[in-house]
Amino acid sequence: MSGIKLEKINKYFDKNHxxxxxxxxxxxxxxxxxxxxxxxxxxxTLRVITGLENPEEGILTINGKEMINGAKGFxxxxxxxxxxxxxxxxxxxxxxxxxxxxxxGLSINKMPKAEIRTKVENxxxxxxxxxxxxxxPSELSGGQQQRVAIARAIVTEPRILLLDEPLSNLxxxxxxxxxxxxxxxxxxxxxxxxxxxxxxxxxxxxSTKIAIFFEGNMVQVDTPRNIYRHPIDIRVADFIGNPxxxxxxxxxxxxxxxxxxxxxxxxxVVPCTQPPSGKVTLAIYPEDIQISSExxxxxxxxxxxxxxxxxxxxxxxxxxxxxxxxxxxxxGELDLPIGKMVWVTFPLEKVNVYDKETGVLVERGxxxxxAPSAPAANLGAKLGASSF
Numbered sequence: 368m369s370g371i372k373l374e375k376i377n378k379y380f381d382k383n384h385x386x387x388x389x390x391x392x393x394x395x396x397x398x399x400x401x402x403x404x405x406x407x408x409x410x411x412t413l414r415v416i417t418g419l420e421n422p423e424e425g426i427l428t429i430n431g432k433e434m435i436n437g438a439k440g441f442x443x444x445x446x447x448x449x450x451x452x453x454x455x456x457x458x459x460x461x462x463x464x465x466x467x468x469x470x471x472g473l474s475i476n477k478m479p480k481a482e483i484r485t486k487v488e489n490x491x492x493x494x495x496x497x498x499x500x501x502x503x504p505s506e507l508s509g510g511q512q513q514r515v516a517i518a519r520a521i522v523t524e525p526r527i528l529l530l531d532e533p534l535s536n537l538x539x540x541x542x543x544x545x546x547x548x549x550x551x552x553x554x555x556x557x558x559x560x561x562x563x564x565x566x567x568x569x570x571x572x573x574s575t576k577i578a579i580f581f582e583g584n585m586v587q588v589d590t591p592r593n594i595y596r597h598p599i600d601i602r603v604a605d606f607i608g609n610p611x612x613x614x615x616x617x618x619x620x621x622x623x624x625x626x627x628x629x630x631x632x633x634x635x636v637v638p639c640t641q642p643p644s645g646k647v648t649l650a651i652y653p654e655d656i657q658i659s660s661e662x663x664x665x666x667x668x669x670x671x672x673x674x675x676x677x678x679x680x681x682x683x684x685x686x687x688x689x690x691x692x693x694x695x696x697x698x699g700e701l702d703l704p705i706g707k708m709v710w711v712t713f714p715l716e717k718v719n720v721y722d723k724e725t726g727v728l729v730e731r732g733x734x735x736x737x738a739p740s741a742p743a744a745n746l747g748a749k750l751g752a753s754s755f
Contacts, residue, residue, distance in 0.1 A: 369395040369430050370559065371416060371527065376425035377437075378411055385411050386422065387583040393561060393576075395430070395526075398553050400562045400570040403580035404606070412580070413529055413563050417452050418445035430526065450527035451520040455535055457512045459504040459519075465491070466500040469519045490522040493552065510541040514548070521556065530562045534569065546572055567607050571595060579603050597719065601726040604650045604719065610682060613656075613693045615649040616723065624732050626720065631687050632667055635715060638732035643722040647729065650719040653696035658683065659710045660703065666710025669693065671703050685711065 376389040386408050393399045401409035414420040415427065415435070421442045427435035429450070434443040459468050469490055473483045491497045494514040504512055513533060520528055530549075534542045550573055553560055564570055570577050571591045579587045579594065587599040598604035604612050617630035621642035628635045628647055635649070659666060669685035672692060676682075683695045683703070695711065703709065720729040 370397070371430075371561070372426075372428040373412070373415070374426040374428075376412075376415060376422045376427070376435075378408075378415060378420065378422040385583050386415070389425070389585055391578055391585060391588065393559060395559055396557055398550075398560045398562065398573060398575045400564060400574040400577045401580060402564060402567060402570040402577050404565060406582075407580035408583040408585075409563050409565075409578075409580045410531060413452075413531055413561060416448075416561060417450060417529055418443065418448055448527075449525060450529055451523060451525040452529045452531065453516050453520045453533050455532040457504070457516040459512060459515055461504050464501050464503060465496065465507070465515050468504070468515055469522050472519065472523050486522050486524075487518075490518040493521065493555065494518040494548070508541075509537050510545060513537065513541075513545060517549075517552070521552070521558070525558065527559045527561070530560065532564055533562075535564075535566075542569075549573055568609055571607075579606070596717070597728065598650075599728055601648060601650070601721045604721070608652055610653050610694055610696060613651045613653065615651065615693070617647050617649055619643060619645075619647045626729070628720070631691065635718065637715070637718070637720055637729075639720070640730045640732050643720070643729050644724045646723040648721045648723050650721060651693075651713055652717065653682070653694040654698075655713050655717045656693070656695040657712050658685075658695055658697060658701070658703075659712070660707065661710070663710050663712060666712050668708055669711055671705055671707045671709060673705065674703060676700060676702075685709065 371393040373389055373391045376386050377384070378386040389412065391412070401412055403409050411420060415422055418434070422435065422437055424437040425435065426433065426437070429448055433441070434448055435441065460471065463471070466487055470483050470487045473486060488497065491500055494517055496511060496514045496518065499507060499511060504515070507515065517533070534545050537545060546569060562573060574591050576588060577591055577594050578585050581602055587594060587603055594603070595607055598607055615630050615632055617628040619626045619628045624638055626637050626639050626643065626647070628637065628649065630649065632649065669687055672684040672686040674681065674683055680699070681697045681701045683697065684692045685695060686692050721727065722729055
């Protein structure tokens with residue numbers, strides 16, 4: 368079997384259980400991002416794949432060849448795994464030119480000089496840094512140094528490329544530029560890439576698959592679209608998205624494959640495959656909320672609490688009582704006075720429902736459901752205040 372397969376990986380640091388029965392399969396040619404907050408186990412997973420950390424238990428297979436077997440005490444060295452790693456720090460030799468930095472791995476393998484030159488020039492061209500080949504790292508910007516580090520990693524044409532938060536030292540403009548370069552590189556090389564980041568925007572824009580980690584557990588693996596639209600539990604929903612998702616606590620009843628929720632956002636009827644255990648939490652992304660300054664049918668009246676223009680978009684904090692806030696995002700410019708009453712609507716199919724007790728996504732059924740009706744009075748359901 369091609370690709371990378373981790374089975375029942377357990378890793379401890381002293382008494383701390385860092386990776387807990389990790390099962391993960393990375394298909395050949397995937398751009399898999401390991402995503403999660405600090406300390407969740409994503410970097411340790413990368414280090415296990417590379418051979419920089421050895422787990423106490425589990426099996427790692429790379430392209431059909433066993434590299435780790437904890438039960439047998441077998442750990443193949445990093446040099447036998449057919450992969451290259453780019454660190455967060457660029458780790459360039461300061462006394463070598465760009466060309467020599469990129470050529471270093473080929474040189475120590477005694478490759479003929481003519482072949483080295485061809486491969487290095489190809490790698491520099493792919494990363495669009497050929498004109499810097501005679502410069503030293505100190506003469507380059509952070510973004511240029513990162514390109515050199517990646518060129519050095521791809522020059523040996525590895526089947527697997529591992530990237531450990533490679534863009535975190537760059538400013539916002541350079542990060543955007545390098546994201547585009549990495550996406551292009553993956554498309555051209557068709558290399559399997561495993562990428563570690565805590566930045567969910569990077570993960571959503573770069574990946575073919577995302578694996579989400581919390582506290583040593585991998586909780587969801589899916590495409591970026593499915594991760595974003597259907598987070599498997601409320602922790603993932605809270606972590607994904609920028610700006611953060613809105614949470615609305617609601618009462619609910621279950622009848623004939625439907626749950627009827629009541630909250631300050633009115634009454635919703637949502638088809639589901641099984642009833643939740645009790646109360647639920649509704650999750651709505653800010654960009655899915657439409658604002659109208661005129662009363663609209665089915666609209667929910669809220670008042671403008673604050674306006675945050677950001678050039679290409681405008682963020683609104685809206686409230687019903689002055690205490691509970693909901694965030695809406697409008698593309699472009701929209702100026703509304705503080706305190707103005709507005710009416711909001713949102714598509715029902717983009718509302719996720721979570722069991723409040725377990726935090727797990729309530730699986731939808733095949734029914735149509737119905738959009739919000741007028742808000743029920745004095746239900747006491749509160750809107751979760753997002754962090755802005």
